Amino acid sequence: MPDSENNPDQSAQDRFLAGDADKGESIVQLRGVTKKFGETVVFSDVDLEVGVSEVVVLIGPSGAGKSTLLRCVNGLEEITSGEIVVAGQTLSYDQKHLNRIRSRIGMVFQSFNLFPHMSVTENIAVAQRDVLGRGKDEAIQKAHSLLERVGLSHKADAYPGSLSGGQQQRVAIARALAMDPAVMLFDEPTSALDPELVGEVLAVMKDLAEEGMTMMCVTHEMRFARRVADRVVLIADHGIAEQGPPDQVLDHPVTERAQHFLSELSDH
Amino acid sequence: MNFFEMFAEYAPIFLKATWVTLSLTAVALVFAGILGAGVAAMAMSRIAPLKWLAAGFIGLIRGTPLIAQLFLLYFGLSSIVVLDKFWAGAIALGVHNSAYIAEIIRSGFQSVPKGLVEAARSLGMSRERTLRRVQAPLAFRAILPVLGSQFIIAVKDSSLVAFIGLTELFRTAQNTAAATYKPLSTYAIVSVYYLAIVLVLTAVVNRMEKRLGRHKS
Ligand SMILES: Nc1ncnc2c1ncn2[C@@H]1O[C@H](COP(=O)(O)OP(=O)(O)OP(=O)(O)O)[C@@H](O)[C@H]1O
Ligand SMILES: [Mg+2]
Numbered sequence: 001m002p003d004s005e006n007n008p009d010q011s012a013q014d015r016f017l018a019g020d021a022d023k024g025e026s027i028v029q030l031r032g033v034t035k036k037f038g039e040t041v042v043f044s045d046v047d048l049e050v051g052v053s054e055v056v057v058l059i060g061p062s063g064a065g066k067s068t069l070l071r072c073v074n075g076l077e078e079i080t081s082g083e084i085v086v087a088g089q090t091l092s093y094d095q096k097h098l099n100r101i102r103s104r105i106g107m108v109f110q111s112f113n114l115f116p117h118m119s120v121t122e123n124i125a126v127a128q129r130d131v132l133g134r135g136k137d138e139a140i141q142k143a144h145s146l147l148e149r150v151g152l153s154h155k156a157d158a159y160p161g162s163l164s165g166g167q168q169q170r171v172a173i174a175r176a177l178a179m180d181p182a183v184m185l186f187d188e189p190t191s192a193l194d195p196e197l198v199g200e201v202l203a204v205m206k207d208l209a210e211e212g213m214t215m216m217c218v219t220h221e222m223r224f225a226r227r228v229a230d231r232v233v234l235i236a237d238h239g240i241a242e243q244g245p246p247d248q249v250l251d252h253p254v255t256e257r258a259q260h261f262l263s264e265l266s267d268h
Numbered sequence: 269m270n271f272f273e274m275f276a277e278y279a280p281i282f283l284k285a286t287w288v289t290l291s292l293t294a295v296a297l298v299f300a301g302i303l304g305a306g307v308a309a310m311a312m313s314r315i316a317p318l319k320w321l322a323a324g325f326i327g328l329i330r331g332t333p334l335i336a337q338l339f340l341l342y343f344g345l346s347s348i349v350v351l352d353k354f355w356a357g358a359i360a361l362g363v364h365n366s367a368y369i370a371e372i373i374r375s376g377f378q379s380v381p382k383g384l385v386e387a388a389r390s391l392g393m394s395r396e397r398t399l400r401r402v403q404a405p406l407a408f409r410a411i412l413p414v415l416g417s418q419f420i421i422a423v424k425d426s427s428l429v430a431f432i433g434l435t436e437l438f439r440t441a442q443n444t445a446a447a448t449y450k451p452l453s454t455y456a457i458v459s460v461y462y463l464a465i466v467l468v469l470t471a472v473v474n475r476m477e478k479r480l481g482r483h484k485s
Contacts, residue, residue: 074390095394103392113387117405126401127391172387179391 026051026085027183027214028073033082035068042068043238045082050183053212057225057246060235061261066218069235070185073216074105087182103131106176106184110191112168114160114175120147121156124175132179139178146174150204166197170204177208184208186217222250222265234258274453275460278444285440286461292357292436293426297419299362304369311374322370329367335428337364342432357429357436365422372418376411377403409480416473420466427462437461 028050035042042065050056058066071077073084075091075098084091089101114123124143128134134142147153150170160168169189176184186205190198202224209215209228219225225232225246232249234241234257242249242258253259269277311322329337338360342351351359380403388398427438435443441458445451 076386076390099389099392099394101392102390105390107387107390109383109387111381111383113381113383115384115387115402115406117409127388127393130397130401131392175391 027054027087028216029083029085030069030073031083031085033072033084034080035065035072035077036080041238043235046239048233048240050214050216053214054230055209055213055215055217055228056231056233057229058216058218058233058235059220059225059261060241061264064235065238066235067187070107070187070216070218073183073185074102074107076107099131103127103179104182106173106179106181108169108172108176108184108186108189110188112160112165112172112192114168114171116160119157119159120152120163120171123160123171124178127175128178142178143174146177147171149177149207150174151200164197165193166200169193169201173201173204173208183214183216186215186219188218188220190219190221226250234261236261271453271456274448274450275457278454278457281440281444282437282457282461285435285437286465288354288434288436289423289426289438290465292354292361292429292434293419293423295358296361296365296426297422299358300365300369300422303362303366305373307366307370308373308377311370312377326367326370329364330371334360334364334425335431338428338432353429353432353434356432357426357434361422361426361429364425365418368418368421369415372411372414373407376407376414379410380406412477412480413473416470416477419473420469423465423469424462 026049028048030046030048033046033048034044046069048056058069060066068077072079073086073091075093078093079091086101087104089097091101092098114120115126118126121140121143124146125136125139128139128142129136144153144156147156150173152167152170152174155163155167155171160171163171173184173189189205190201193201198221202221205215205217205224206228217224217229229246231243232246233243234249234253236257241261242253242255249258250262253262307322307325310318311326313319338357341360342353342356345351384402384406385398388402389395393401426436429436430439430442433439437458441454444457445454448454
């Protein structure tokens, strides 16, 4: 159902697309968010705002809750308390509302998660048709123009199983972009790739960032963080341990926690 | 009379019996498919009592021999209701297979990677859409070959219905062996019939699998 016409949550992105985006406005807001699995606290009382066109890179030790945080933003995990606002809408777990808000949040997974029984084009078209109610021609056209953008026009009719990991991940990015998301979430998008394929995916992400996409990205690629991130957020000890511009957090961390984490990183 | 002469002479009655075996198995499997899908849906539901009920049914049916189930239904219930031999056989074979089919369907759905479901949901697809577009087609691909083997087992298991006196393939063989005093040739002949059915069924399933799997890598 194309209900985006009179949808208030469209406003932030519309203005952004119109070129007068207010850099101060935030697309994603976490207010006092706590997430527990049973009795286990993953993080508590987290406040985080991501502005329009901002690129936030999340780093932190394994098990700190980086994935969980991203998954909370699009409602794959239900938060225990607090509030999450995306594109002006407070996340609730009413299925209809959640589906609508999710269609505006792109998510890219470590393991690509392309639908193996659909061609590349179908992968990118299916949700455009089912969720946004776009017609077949429009959805396919959009799929093809996005494939061109990620450099995979020649793979339009291929099936995911015949693609390399890097190609699959670029299709997954195109699939998410096809929904015209207000924000893109990336959870270690290059961690499952052979080293020689990492570059092609990061290049697509860098282009996206330069075109003004709002992004939240969990990654261990420190070079990417330095070059592309507006802000680096260190998740550790049940919350945000330190955040700031990449050169500050990565090179001159203030907190002991951050210094410790970064020294461990450089040891490996 | 050698094997081949006997094969030719008895072909008419064995072919007739083949028809009984095939229709018995087909009716049973249609019934088993419907019941099995229902039980699988219960097993996968979020409602705990339904899950227990499904688990109990599957455990009970898989834990007892088909012949016992068949005799229970046909002889055991004869004081209450006397069932037609064909229908008693079809129901017993159907209920028996439904438990296996329920397990096959459940594990087929379980084999769909959770990440694919999450990817669909992340795109804003509803539970129903995700089921229809992603889970069901992928589960079906996983289920088909296993279902094929189960159907083959069902064809062979249908021979047990001979023991309530239905003149299907195996009963026909028993009768023929008794009348001719040639058990070796007779049971060899009936085996050829079962083998032929199984080979045809295998070919059909393989073809369907190829057609579905042609896109994979
Ligand atoms: N579904 C779940 N049920 C219970 N505990 C969970 C679940 N998912 C995650 N956790 C726990 O929550 C914590 C945070 O996990 P999460 O995957 O978010 O960490 P991460 O920072 O992404 O780690 P990594 O760098 O290894 O990906 C971990 O202790 C993990 O064991
Ligand atoms: Mg993670």
